[in-house]
Amino acid sequence: MAGTHVYTDYHPRWLRRHVSTYWWLEKWAYFAFILREATCLFVAWFVAYLLLMIGAVVGGADTYLRFLDWSASPWVLTLNAASFLFMIYHAITFFVAAPQALVVHVGRRPVPAQLVLAGHYLAWAAASALVVWVLTRP
Amino acid sequence: MQDRITLQVARYRPEQESDITFEEHDVPCPKDWVILDGLNHIKDRIDGTLSYRWSCRMGICGSCGMTVNGEPKLTCATFLSDYAPGPVRVEPLRNFPVIRDLIVDIGDFMQKLVRVKPWLVREVEKPLTEGEYLQTPDELDEYKHYSMCINCMLCYAACPIYGLDSKFIGPAAIALAQRYNFDNRDQGSGDRMAVLSEHEGIWGCTFVGECTKVCPKHVDPAGAIQRYKLTAALETMKSFFLPRGA
């Protein structure tokens, strides 16, 4: 930061460089981080959408059908598709980070990071399988 | 295998200028040369006024951290030829005030280090006549990697939170606190909790994770911080539900 400081003996001015508002564009790693943080917006949208869906179901067959029509409109479809992708990204980045934060001990030995990671994916798969079964049973 | 490479070196002369300027120098580039060899070549043969810190040249003292082509690196452990054809841009470490040329002030870290009480805290000291505190190799492994920190400050330079808010206590300080928290001989985790649980303590971290990526000693400060978030959260819940102690 250029200034008009005049040096006085034995009092050098230290240069403090400001971080740009667009710091997150400087490195791919920073950008990926911001994207990860941004997934929270899409999570919020999904929650809102779910609440709207519940409201539509409760309102009866007509409201539900209107809801489905509305869901089919291009912008809702695009938004939901994008949200789905961001949710996957959210889950994966969360899982990848988990072993660093979650160091579990069995007896005296720590559980290897791979197992912690695998555990997350298994739990996700199991929960998804349960949901699929609930939706597709006759 | 090229012979020479261009080094673009940042200069800051506070007695004459008020901002950083860049100078270009052409230096030899044998395969064994690290960035530091290039800087020494400039200082010894071309321009004696270039100022920078270095000492051990083997990646253990932590003096020579600088920004190389945008990334924080130990210049004694980074090879020039890896940047061929060049140019290689060498700047002072980010997020610290620059005193002169490639030298930054790390006084902020030195103060923060003291605050986390990075020493063995005992309620009762064992007399020397009773021998050592027992510590199995497994117990040593619990904190060993946190003890490898060479205080090189690359993690602070990589941390965008520290860059935006220098009140954040920062990765290395927390990793060093955890080094003692996980040491089975230490009884001071309670003493460290207040400082670590401050707003600018662990809660300032949003797990960008760059600190762990740039750490040359595989200390994993990001892991240390997230683990402490769990610890602190559990402590808060315990004190909420069991106010008279668990």
Add this chain to the structure above:
Amino acid sequence: MTPSHDVVMVGGGGAGLRAAIEIAETNPRLKIAVVSKVYPMRSHTVSAEGGAAGAIAPDDSLDEHAYDTISGGDWLCDQDAVEAFVKEAPQELLRLEHWGCPWSRERDGRIAVRPFGGMKKMRTWFAADKTGFHMLHTLFQTSLKYTSVVRYDEWFVTRLLVDDGRVHGVIAIDLKSGKIEAITARAVILCTGGLGRVFPFTTNAAIKSGDGMALAYRAGAPLKDMEFVQYHPTGLPFTGILITEAARAEGGYLINKDGYRYLQDYNLGQPHAEPVFRSMELGPRDRLSQAFMKEMEKGRTVETPYGHVVHLDLRHLGAKKIDAKIPFVRELCMKYQNLDPVKDLIPVRPVVHYMMGGVHTDINGATPLPGLYAAGEAACVSINGANRLGSNSLPELLVFGARAGRAAAEYASHDFPLNPRVFAQKTDEHRRLEHDLLNRKGRERIADLRDEMQKTMEESAGIYRNGSSLTQGVEKMRRLQERYADVAIEDHSKTFNTERVAALELAFMLDVAEAMLSAAARRDESRGAHQRTDFPARDDKRFLAHSLAYRTNDGSTRVEYLPVTITRWPPGERVYGEAAPHAGPHHLASSAVSSGARV
């Protein structure tokens, strides 16, 4: 307002920090300052790798540690000091453990020890192969507890304040501002380490320029045993980075270009598959480096673009042992030599590593100059004599850092009047450092003078020396001193002027280099690390004595002698290999394992 303290430590490494903690604990009302030209965690203690010796195994004894040290030092060690050292070493190492040092352990949780060069028993405590790093960081972090320790980080001491035959403090440059200050003190402890950088090829960091030794020398204190420079047998070519002796202690072999374990040709015993105490690769460093030179003369070393080397073979140790016991060695080889010791041979050659000599002190760290103390590599007590055994210097920092701290604290608890004329020295120094150095033209580049000094030292005072190379060396050094008067400093700024620092360090190095060469030229015998081709035998009649190098008024060196203190070990033969005086080949497999640090 001149900063004023009771005790000032110059240097913030292992010895300086240990001294500071000792004073803070025993005398909390004394005002202590640690003045260091680098942040303490950058001190060169940080790069020590192999370990620190302290006799704790049930089959070990203090006397055996003493004998190994004294014979390792070719009987130039002061035996009263060695006896105190071996007794206090285990206590100090245990104290460090209580402060949190992460010593490597046996499975049951007790301190582990490993074998080391020149030692008959396993007594080297270790923290993987980063022992110095862990010791320094433990000391530094522990020192943060004490508010009576004030630190002056990145203050470069240029001169001792001496008046009326006593030391009254130091003058230093605060590097970040360029301000020149007098820091007065009742006692000063020099803990500035060694001087490897007077040689061209060294394990030592850039900061090792013999500062404290030169400061003492200029103030009239003598430098002792300056002719004894240790070449560590295994440094990486080009960088000089140290490959720790622990690699050999864990079983590594040294082989020449024919794959032959050549040490067996040099009275160091017979090769066995497992390491044998005081034999072959676990012999003393001076003998191993000398063996390399002889192999080179015979044409049996490997020629590389960076000089002749032999090979360190660790392949038979296996990845598991290497990663457990010497992981840093593996990292360093992969990074700086692009090879993996698990499957490749490591090229190594002797490299300047340690200075046995230093500021002459007594057993409590006191120099002959009242108020001036020294500890660590900067001092010469002497416990290392003519050759230091590996893993003795880290405990030396602790034992003598603590002793010097106590002695200085005791001295500083008496008041001495400070004559205001001491401040005239500060005005003089200010003029020299600012007006003279920062305003000169000069024609000699610092790097050129430094290169020539290093070349002269290597040629005149290498592993093998002779009278004429040494006297020529002294002459060349005098001429370099004269040329130094015309040194060029391009950087005329005050803020963090590292060129001025380099010039001042060069002046320190020229002073100690000349003392080294003068002392070596006078010692007409071969002993330990000082090998004269014109006087190949040890001469106890004339030279069972320490050399004392004094600075004369015309800048040259006057050498006197001080007899060695002998208590219980009369001078004998240094014997290594199976003929060593303890019964039979003592294989590691059969020796008892440490069962705890009872001190």
